[in-house]
Amino acid sequence: MTAQLLELLSHPLGQMITALAAIMVFMAVNGMALQYAERKVAGFIQRRPGPYEVGPHGLLQPFADAGKLISKQLVAPLGADRLLFWIAPLVSVAPVVVCFLPIPFSPLLTGMNINLGLLLILAFSGLNTLALCLAGWGSNNKYSLLGAARAVAQSVAYEIPLLLSVLAVAFQVGSLDLAAIAASQTQGLLSWNVLVQPLAFIIFFISGIAETNRAPFDLPEAESELTAGFHTEYSGMCFGIFFLAEYSYMVVVCAVATALFLGGWDGPVFPGPWWFLAKTFALIFAMMWFRWTFPRVRFDQLLNICWKWLIPLGLANLVATAAIVKWVQ
C-alpha cells in the first residue's frame, strides 16, 4: 500500500498534484504569516506593538481576520458584470499556484522539474494583470476602472526590465532552469549572482516590487487617489483572495530573486530549504521596510523610472553580460 502510494507520488503527475496541494497549504499559511509580519513590521517601525490582543502578542490575529473575511457577506455592486466580478479573484489566485511549482527550495524539494521554470513563472505571473483588469472592469466602479488601467500600464511596462534582468542571469548560467541557476551559485558567498550581477539584482528587485504592486509603486490601489483601486468593491473572502494572491506573488518574486541572485539554498550548517526560506523572507522584509518608509511615486514618474532608467540599464547589462559570456567562451 505504502509502496504503491510512494510510486504514485514519485510519478511526475503525482508529484505535481502533491506539490500543488502542498503549495496551496503553504500559500494560506504564508498569507496569514505575512499579514501578521507586515503589521508587526509596520508597528515596530511606527513604534507601536502592532496586533497584540488576540492571542499572545497577537499571534492569533490572522485567524481572527480570516474568520472575519470568510464570514462576511459577498456583495456585488449594482450594474456589475457578475461573471467577470466573481471570476477575477480566481483568475488572480490560480496562476500563483502554478508559479510556485518550479521554485527550487532545495536541489530535490521542488514542485516540478521543468527546464523552463523561469519562463513558466514569467508567463503565469503575467496573468495577474488580467485579473486586475477583470476586477476593475467588472466592478462597474470608476475607481476600480482607473486602478485597473494603472495596473495594466504598470505591469506591462515593468515586465520588460524584469525580463531583461532575468535574461542576463540566464545568459550567464546558460539555463532557464531555476534549480540549475541556483545550483550554479553554491560555491560560497562569492559565487552568488548578487555579486556577479548587482545591477541585474537591483533592477529585478525594483521591477518585482512594481509587479507586485507594492509601495512605493502601489498605484493601482493608491488609497488617497483611488480609494482602493481595483478591489474597491470587493468584500469578504473575495478581497481576501486578492490579498492572498498579492502576498503569494511577493513570495514568488522574492523566491525567484533568491534562486537567481542569492544562491538559492546555499548556506552553512542548516539544511538548504531553511536557507532558501530565510533569504526569501529577508527580501520580503525589505519590501515591507520600503513600504513603511517611502511615499508613493506618481504615475508618470513610475513609467519614467522604468523607461528612462531600468530598461536602458537592463539592456546595457544584458549586452555586457552577453559580450562577456561570449568572450569567456
Add this chain to the structure above:
Amino acid sequence: MSQDVNSRLTGDFYTAPFGPRLEPDGDTLVLNMGPQHPATHGVLRVVVELDGEYIRRAEPVLGYIHRMHEKMGEVKTWVQYLPNMGRVDYLHALAWNWAYVGAVEKLMGIEVPPRAEYIRVITCELNRINSHLLWWGAYLLDLGAFTPILYAFADREHIMDILQMVTGSRLTYCYYRFGGVSGDVNDEFIRRTREFVADFKKRLPMYRALVTDNIILRGRCEDIGVLTPEMARRYGATGPVLRGSGVAYDVRRAEPYSIYDRLDFDIPTGRKGDVMDRYEVRMAELDQCLRIVEQALDALPTGAHIHPDLPERFIPPKGEVYYAVEGARGKIGVYLLSDGGPKPYRVKLRSPGFSNLSLFAELAQGTLLADAVSILGSLDLVIPEIDR
C-alpha cells in the same frame, strides 16, 4: 455608462456648473472624490472631470459639515459662544479662541494683563506646531507614506500633554477668556515646554532626513501646483499658502496684535509657489514657532493671568469690531456687530481655509489626479473650518 452618470447628476445642484460641458465626448469621466474619500480629510466633495488621468475641471463642493457657527453666535450670549471657537478649526483651536476673545476685548476695551498675553502666545504657538505636525503627517499619508504621521503624533503627544496641563483638554480648547486666560501656568508647564522645545529641535533633522530630502517626495512636490502671488491675492489666500508664493504676509507682522511686535521671528517664504514651497514654509515655521515660544518663556512676566475686575456680565456697547489673528492656515478674522444686547447681533467668521480651498479649482486644472491630491493636501484644509 457615462450617460447613466449624466442622468444621475442632473438633479444635483452642485454639478450644475459642469452644466452643458458635462456632455461626455467619450473621453472624459466625471468622478466624485468624496464626501467620503481618503484624500479629503473630512467630508469635502470634489467633483472632477477626468481625461484619462488628467483633470479637466475640479469643483470643490462644500457644506457637508456646515454647523451654522455664525448663526449660533446670534443665539448665545457673548460668553457662551466661547466653546464654539474650539470647534471651528479643531487643529488650531487656540487661534480661533484668540480671534474671538480679542474681538470682544477690543469692542469692550478690556485690557489684558501682560502675563496672559505671554501665556497666549506660548500656547497659541504650541498649538500651531501641533497643527503643522498633523498637516505634515496627513499630507504624507496622502502621498502614500504611512509612517511619518505616527512620528508626528509622537511629538504631538508631548504638546498635547503640555497644553492639557493648562487647558485641561487635548484638542478643542476653550482656554482664553475675555481679559486673560482661564488658568495660570505653573513651573511644571514652563519646565516641560522648555524640555519639549529642546527635544523637538533634535527631532526636526530626522524629519528632514526621512521625508523632506526624500527624492520621491521631492518628485511629488516640486513644480506642482504653482501658485503665483497674483493668483493668491486674487483668491485671498493667506497663511503658508500665500507665503509659499513669496508674499511675506503674516498677520503677526502686518497688523501686530498682542505682543508679537516685541518678539523676534522671521517669516519664511517660498520662491516658486509650488507645493514644495508651501511644504518648506510650514517646516520652517516650526522652527520659528520654537523661537517664539523660547522668547516668550524667557520674558514671561509675573502677575495676574486674567484681568482682576471683570464685569459680572459681558454686555459690550453698541458697535462693530473686526479682529484678525494668524492661524496655522492663515488669517483668521472675526467680525462682531453688537446692538448692546446680551448676545451678538451678527457674527462673521473669516476662515482662511475657505479662500485657500477656492484656489483648488484653478490649481488642479490640467494636472494629474495624483498631483491634485498632492495640491489638495498642500493647502492644509480643515473642512469644518471651511464649512463653519
Add this chain to the structure above:
Amino acid sequence: MSPLVLFHLAALLLLGFGLYGLTSRRSLVGMLISVELMLNGAGLALVASARLTPASDELGQLGTLLVMGLAAAEATLVLAMVLVAAKRWGTSDSDRLSALKG
C-alpha cells in the same frame, strides 16, 4: 484518428470560429479577437505538423513563434487604429465606418 488529424481538426475549429466571428462581428475589437483565434489555429496546425510529421521541427516552432510576434505587432497597430477611429468618428462599429471619408 491519428493525433495529427486530431490537432489539425482543433486548428480547423479555430479557423472556422475565427472566420465566423470576423464576418458576424461588427465592432473592430470583436474582429480583432476573431483574427487572434484564426492565428492561434494557424500556430496550432504549424506546430502539430512539425512535431508529428517528418517536417523540420525547428522550422515549425520558429514559424509559430514568428506568428506570435506578428500577432503582438498587429494587436498594437490595430489598437492604435481602433483608437483613432473611435476618436474621429465616435464609434468602432465597422458598419458605420464603411464610408470613405478623408
Add this chain to the structure above:
Amino acid sequence: MSMKRLFQNIKGLWSLLVGLKVTGGELIKPWLTVHYPRQEVENLSSYRGHIELVPATDDPLTPRCIMCWKCVEICPSRCISLRMHATGEAGVAAADDPGLLLAPEVKSPYSAHLAPPPDKIERILDSYRLNYSLCSLCGLCVQICPVDAIRFSRNAYLVGTTRQSFELDLLARLKSQAASARGAAPTQPQGA
C-alpha cells in the same frame, strides 16, 4: 547638464537609503504607545473630565453649592439642571416665589433685581444633574461659580452604552464618593 542630473539622481537614491536608515533605527527602538488595559496614561492629574460637586469643608455628604443658578445660566449647551427646595417657615412661605429661593449672598441675574429675602432661608439641593452628552467641557461653569462648588473630575474612563449613562447625577456621585472615601480611609477627611 546631464552629469549634474545624474549626480542629482544618485543623491536622490542616497536620500532613499537615509530614509531607510531612519525607519530602521526606529524599528529597533521600544514602543511609545501605552497599552491601555495593562498600562494607563500618567497625565490624568491635569485631565478635566465632566464636572463634579465639591463637598462642604465640614461635611463630605453635603455639597458646597449655594444654588445661585449661575452655572445653569452660563452653560452654553444647557446641560446642567438643578432642583432644590427650601425648609423652615420662611422657606415654605417663599415656595411660591422662586426668586426668594435663590441665594441672596451672590448677585445672580435671577436675583439681582430682587430685594434680599426677609429671613435666612435654608435651601436644600434636591438634585444636581449633568447631561454629559451635551457638555462641551468649556469650564465656564467652574470659572463662574462664586464658591468653587464645582470642579472637574478625573473620570477619564467613562464609557457607556446608552444615552442615559451620560446623564449624571452629581449629587449621588458626591455621596458615593464620600462613602467610598470613608470606607477606604475612615480617618482621612474627604480630599481631592
Add this chain to the structure above:
Amino acid sequence: MEQLAHAAYGLYLVLILAGAWAAVRCRNLVRALLGLIMTLFGVAGMYFLMAAPFMALMQILIYVGAVSVLIFFAIMLTRTPGGEAGEEGGGARPAVRTVLALLSGLLPAAILAAVILTKAPQSLPLKPELPLGRLGQFLTGPYVLAFELISVVLLAAMAGAVVLGFERRKSA
C-alpha cells in the same frame, strides 16, 4: 498514459470550443475576450501535449500576458458614448448576416477538414522535445533574416502605434 493524453486532449478541446464560442458569440466584448483567453489556454495545453512546452509558455506569455491585455485596453478606450460600455452596438443581428457568417466560417473549415480526413499524412510518434538551444541556433543561423524582419515589423508597429496615439492627443 495514452488514455491520459486523450483525456487531456478532450479537456483542451472543450476549452477551445467553449472559449471560441464565447469569443465569437458574446455581445459583451470583455466576456468575448475572456473566451479568447480560454481558447489560448486550450491551445497552450495542446502545445504541452505535443511536448513543446516552450511554445506553450510563449503562447501564455505573449498572447495571454500581452495581446489580450492590449485588446482589453482597446475595449476600455473605445467605449462609445451612446451604447453600454464594451457591448457591440446596434440591435439584434439580422438572421441573414448570421447565416452568411456561419457559411463563411463553415465552408472553408469543412473543405479543409475533408482534405485532412481523407488525405492526412502518416502521423509519426512524437519526436523528443526540442532543446531550446537548437531553436536559438536556428533563429540566429539560417533564419536570422526572418528574425530581424520580425523585429523590424515590431518596431514599425510600435512606432506606428505611438504616432497614431500622438495624433489622438493632439486632436483632443
